Amino acid sequence: MQDYYSTLTGWMIPISRAMEAHGIDAVQALDECNISLDAVSDQESRIAAEKFSLLIEYCNKKLARHDFSILVAKQFHPGIFHALGYAMMSSNTLHDALERIAHYKRVVSNSCQLINHEVNEQLVFEMNIFTYESTNRPVLSQEIVETFLATIVRFSRELVTLKFAPEKVCFAYPKPSYDLSYLAVFFNCEIEFDSHHTAIIFNLKQTKEKLMCGNPLITHSHEKMLDEFMARVDKSDLTHVIKNKIFELLPLGAPSQTEIAEYLGMSLRNLQRKLHDQGTSYKEILESTRKKLAMNYIVQKHLSLSEIGYLVGFSSVGNFNRAFKRWTNQTPGDYRHKNKA
Structure with missing residues (x-):
């Protein structure tokens, strides 16, 4: 069942860049985490989510720190998400882009469900993480969730402005005992652990502001590719x-x-x-x-x-x-x- 939950190898773009920038031997890292070099060279290939968790954990240990998730997010590239990344980049609003990733999230991974819902003046981008039936353990580790949410915020800054910040980031995981200041510095907002959900909370009005990079023709062509891709994936x-x-x-x-x-x-x-x-x-x-x-x-x-x-x-x-x-x-x-x- 652990191999059933998988993630797109596009994640290796920012991960390998972060490893290179911080002196980690990527080939050795992949070998020790039992990740095939052939698999990561195919942009439509998928890797067990468990192996990505091991890779992030391996890099944190190599650097003797806990913020490799943020180092990966800082290396954002739209290719992480296959054609979805480019469809998101050409969206009319950030709200539209977040709706697209929720709709097409299976392109990226089948390990969670993404839901956008509006509450008062806020947009809640919620991540419902699946669990293994035998142990009830979350499929995604806290480090992987940090990486994904940080990447979504980094992506949002590419669309809106580099100074963009959400209103709050929530983790359903227990609060770790180590220093978490790296999260507050990167997200530039309140961070909550032991929350009832894992989510990024945005200002709704900001997410609906029209973006200069919006191009419906490009978005539509990429969505056709995505529907074909998803039909192949599942x-x-x-x-x-x-x-x-x-x-x-x-x-x-x-x-x-x-x-x-x-x-x-x-x-x-x-x-x-x-x-x-x-x-x-x-x-x-x-x-x-x-x-x-x-x-x-x-x-x-x-x-x-x-x-x-x-x-x-x-x-x-x-x-x-x-x-x-x-x-x-x-x-x-x-x-x-x-x-x-």
């Missing part, structure tokens, strides 16, 4: 396999559930049962896919509203207008006009 996840096929077929009209079942080589009843087991339905998947595409297309000024309707599988502008109003409580024209403003 072919048993019907939702992403179906979304990928819907993306392909929508310009020809919305595919029927029967067509999708035939494509997957299963009966319609079997498809419906499997989707029900995953807590969804074909109608919900089609609706969410159309909405997501439409929201990406609507801010691309070179596309007319009728073209967008066609691209998301509607046979008439009227049908597209009604669907868009159902999604946003605005007509496509009104939404585009307000977005321009």
Whole structure:
């Protein structure tokens, strides 16, 4: 079961850079942590999360300190997250970027669940870490969680400003006995251990400010790559396999559930049962896919509203207008006009 929980090898980009900057022999480190050199050279390969924990622990021991997690985050590179990193970098707002990593988090790792929720004037980026069934031990060590949350904050600073800081960082882990000042210095906010959750708490207004680097066309192209990648990573996840096929077929009209079942080589009843087991339905998947595409297309000024309707599988502008109003409580024209403003 320990090998079931895995992490993308893209993490080796900042980890190897941090090792090099602090005089740690990367080849020796990988060998001692039983990590294959061939595996880390493949950007789509995955490594057991347990081995990454061992690697961070190894580096801390080599340096006789506890802050290697922060040293890794300071070496941030969007390639850590595969195409997701570049999709996040071209997001319209930090809020959008955090939503993307929550949606596509399985690209990075299957060891936790990421959830964004708004509470009063705050955005809570929460990390629900899975546990091993046999021992109830968290799959991710505190050092790995520190590395991930610090990387998210470093990424946020790349998007917003290098002085950007969250309002609070919470860890559900017990407070360690060693000096934790490195966390306070890096995050530049309140740090809480023994919390009821592991999360970064942002100022909601800040996360919704428009970013100069936003580019919906680039984001959309990377999201198509991500859906294909996720279908390869976990072919048993019907939702992403179906979304990928819907993306392909929508310009020809919305595919029927029967067509999708035939494509997957299963009966319609079997498809419906499997989707029900995953807590969804074909109608919900089609609706969410159309909405997501439409929201990406609507801010691309070179596309007319009728073209967008066609691209998301509607046979008439009227049908597209009604669907868009159902999604946003605005007509496509009104939404585009307000977005321009």
